[in-house]
Structure formats: structure tokens, C-alpha cells
Amino acid sequence: MTLDTADLAAVRLTLELAAVVTLLLLAIGTPIAWWLARTRSRLRHAVGAVVALPLVLPPTVIGFYLLLLLGPNGPVGKLTEALGIGLLPFSFGGLVLASVCYSLPFVVQPLQNAFEAMGTRPLEVAATLRASPWDTFWSVAVPLARPGFLSGAVLGFAHTVGEFGVVLMIGGNIPDKTRVVSVQIYDHVEALEYAQAHWLAGGMLAFSFIVLLALYTLYPQAMKGRRS
């Protein structure tokens, strides 16, 4: 016995979700990390703390508040309905939004560490060589922060694949729309289908281990910085 069609659908949905979320996380996380690494504003501590909240909060808490925000009576829910998008909870879009919030620190922190580690000198050198700030960001900061981008992207992807609580709160358990691997495993275990659960759970275990092993091997510094 191997994976059935429902399992495969869950795997496909999970990978799709993780890919979309990772791209969005890089797009959103990069400016936040850059700002946190460079600013002297007093707001930076507050912003840093907000970004880090998902690290300590139970996923159900985040899921609960997102549900209220996105629901028909929440401000975001009213907005999305007014825009004709409809309500986000229990849809793929809602899942994406929730995952972005939940995995944000896993992308922002490695990037912030990488931006801080390069210091201001390379940026000053680039400025004295006629590079505008925008030019400097792409030609110097991004290449120098490559380990941070790589570990941020991998951690964001892996963490999205691995989430459960937020997904269940916001996405529910709709086949092909919001039923991801972690939820599917839960269903299998509930139904005492341990063999099915093994295939998926073992796959997740192997996937996570390989990803982390690759990161620790390729970029030991980046991983050390992330934990400190």
C-alpha cells in the first residue's frame, strides 16, 4: 500500500502552498529585515517583537485572531467582501495569508542576521563607487546576504509544510482546497490508518531532516547566527 489519490492531492496542495508562501515571504520579509537591520528607530524593537510573536504563540492563538480578522465581522473580512474577493477563511487564499503570518520570523530573522553581519562598510564602498542605494542593494547587499536568503527560503518553506494548528483553524479540512499533509496525517491517525499515516509522516520526517542537514552543511554560519 502506498499513497492514495487523497494523499497525493494533499502533498500537491502542501507543496503549492509552501511555494507561494515562500515567494511572498521573501518579498515581504526582505524589506522588513533590511529595515530592522539598518534602522535606528525606536520602533525597531516593537516591530521585531511583533515579527517574532509566532515563535512563541500557540498556532491556535494566531489562527483564532486571524479568523476574527478575516471573518465576515472582521475589518479585513469586510474589506475583502467589499472588494469582491469574498471571505478568506476556509480558502486557499486564507491559508496563504495565515501561513505568511505564521512563518514570517523564519524568513525575517536569517535575513536580518545576514544584513547585520555584512555591516555598513560594503554599502559605503559601493556608494563611493557611484552605486545608488537601490543599485547597492541588488549588486552588493543581496549577493552578500545569499546564505541568509537561502536559509530563510528553506526554513520558510519547511515551516509552512510543517504547520498544523493555524491551517486547521483558518483552512479547515477541505479536500483539494485546504487539506494539507499535516491535516491528512491527523485524519489517518484518527481513522487508525497507521500505515497511510506512516507514509506521509515518514516522508515529512525525511524531508525535514534532509533540508536541515543540507542547510547545516552548506551554511553553518548562517544557522548559528539564526539561533543566537
Add this chain to the structure above:
Amino acid sequence: MTDGLRVRLRMDRGAFQLDVDLDLPRQGISALFGHSGSGKTTVLRAIAGLERAPGGVVALGGDVWQDDARGVFVPVHKRAIGYVFQEASLFPHLSVRANLEFGRRRVPVHERRFALEPVTALLGIAGLLERRPDGLSGGERQRVAIARALLASPRLLLMDEPLAALDLRRKQEILPYLERMHGELAIPIVYVSHAPDEVARLADHLVLLDAGKAVASGPLTETLARVDLPPSFADDAGVVLDTIVVGHEEDALSRLEFAGGTLLVGRRREAVGTHLRCRIHARDVSLALDCPQGTSIVNRLPAVVTAVAATDTPGHVLVQLRMGQSPLLARITERSRRELDIAPGLRLWVQIKGVALLS
């Protein structure tokens, strides 16, 4: 408005206050010399625009880079400068060639002043182009950094202690290249240093900074010979003479002529006619009322006293003299000054124990 570099800066950062008003020449190397914490790097960074002193003025000829009274502040990347940092700071993700091209590519074609080849030849790095920065020695890295700054076609080159992070051998390796740049390029250079020998060897114009203030600014030879500087500079006091090799003696000595007499030094390899810069430390000069006889010191010259000043060292004074056109400083004890009755106007003889050749 002057033709050269005008720098007027005021900064108040609590414990550190900067207040300078400088006019630096359009040609040659201007050295900003001072002890650590004197503000010399801050001045350089402000010229580049890396640091902003509110209310300041920075202008090179007619190019105004900062004039806060008129709301002008040109960002760093729009100033035609080259900047060499103390550490080479090459981009580690780029090859030597890509590092060199980084600034050059960003300068419009019609504003480019140098091609890659002559600059890499000038700095002796033509063979390193395909290497990675982490495979270079400290001296090579710094030469690449200097070439990279030059290739950005600067109208002003700013160098922040470019040799300070290098050991003596690497310094000796780079100094000749800096002298060649000085000779071959028509780019004014502002050179920050706390090493008296580097300044004596390279500078044409000297600015002495002390606790955020420019205590002296003028041509090197004249400024070094001043006795009215803060006592903290007097320990290193000494003059620089520009000389020409005029002959080689049979007993392994060479004869150097300067505006005020001739000096004998150990045999030099340089041909007759070569210009040599040498430095005479104030503590290597002694004074005598009559032409000294029966002394082993070969350099004995007539001079006239022009000033006497106190020093930081108890019991010692600094005597300023003139040998023909050239100034000289001597550090002697207060007791000798009293016993010989040394005062401005007195004609006497100087004995020079040591002459340091700087190139």
C-alpha cells in the same frame, strides 16, 4: 570661492567636537595628520558625504557637494570621489576584475578618465585580475582597492590610512606605487595618517588636527618647521628637505644638495640628478657656537636661529633655525639653551647626526 577643496565642518557629538575650516590645494597630496581621536577620519568621511555635519560646506572648485545654508547635499554616489578605506574592503563575491569594473561601469563613458590596463599596470596588479579577493595578500588587496577607486574616475581621491592595517614589508611594497600615482596622476589626494614617516614621504600639504581642530595647515616643509604647534606634536618634530643627488664620493658616501647647503649620507643607488626627500628629526640635531672641530659628525652647517619654543618633555626646548632657504628644527635641553644663550638672530653651527632618506 577657491579653486581647490574647501571644507568647513562643525560637529558636536558630546565628548567629541569638530570645528575645521580648510582650503586645500588643487594639486598633490594633502595629508590630514593627527593622533587617534583627532577627527581626521571624520573629516574625510564628511568630504565623501558618508558623514553629515549639519551646516557644513564641502566644495571642490566650482562643484558644491554640501552647502547646508543653500540646502545642497549631494549624496555620496553622485560625488566624483574615490575612497580608499583602511581595510581594503573588496567585495568578496566578485573577482578582482569585477571589483575593478564595479565603479568604472557606473561612470558615464565620456566621464571615464582611465582605462583598466594603465591603472592595473601602475599598481602592479595586472596579473591578479581573475583571482578572488580572499586569495590575495594584504598588500595586493589594498593595491586593488586603490585601483578600484581610481577607475571610478574621481576628481578627488580620499585615502583613510590605507597602509595602517599592513605590516612594514607591505607598507614598503605599496609606498612606491603611491609615489608613482602622485607623480603620474593629476588627481588631488587627501591622505589621512597618523604615521609621521608616511606623511613626510608623501605629502605636499600638511594639515595638523588636534582634538577636532585644525591647528596648522600649509605646505609640508613650512608646516613641519613650525614651533608654535601644540606640544603633543613636538615629540615627533622634524623637518623634511627636498634634495638632489649631486655626487657619489669614493668612501661610500653620497652628496645631496638642498636649498641651504649639502648633506652627506650613506651611498645611494640613485643616479646623480635624482630628487630625494629626506627627514631630519629635531632630536638628531645639536648646536654649537663655533664650527665644530674634532667631531665624528660629517654634516656641519651654518644656520641662524629664528625661534625658540617649549616642548612637552621637561627641560627641553625646540629651536627653529634657517639654513639658507631651508628650515631646520633642533631639540636641545633648556640648560644648553641658557648656557649658549640661544635666542632668535643668533648665528651658529648645526651638527646633524642622522638623515632619514624617504624614498
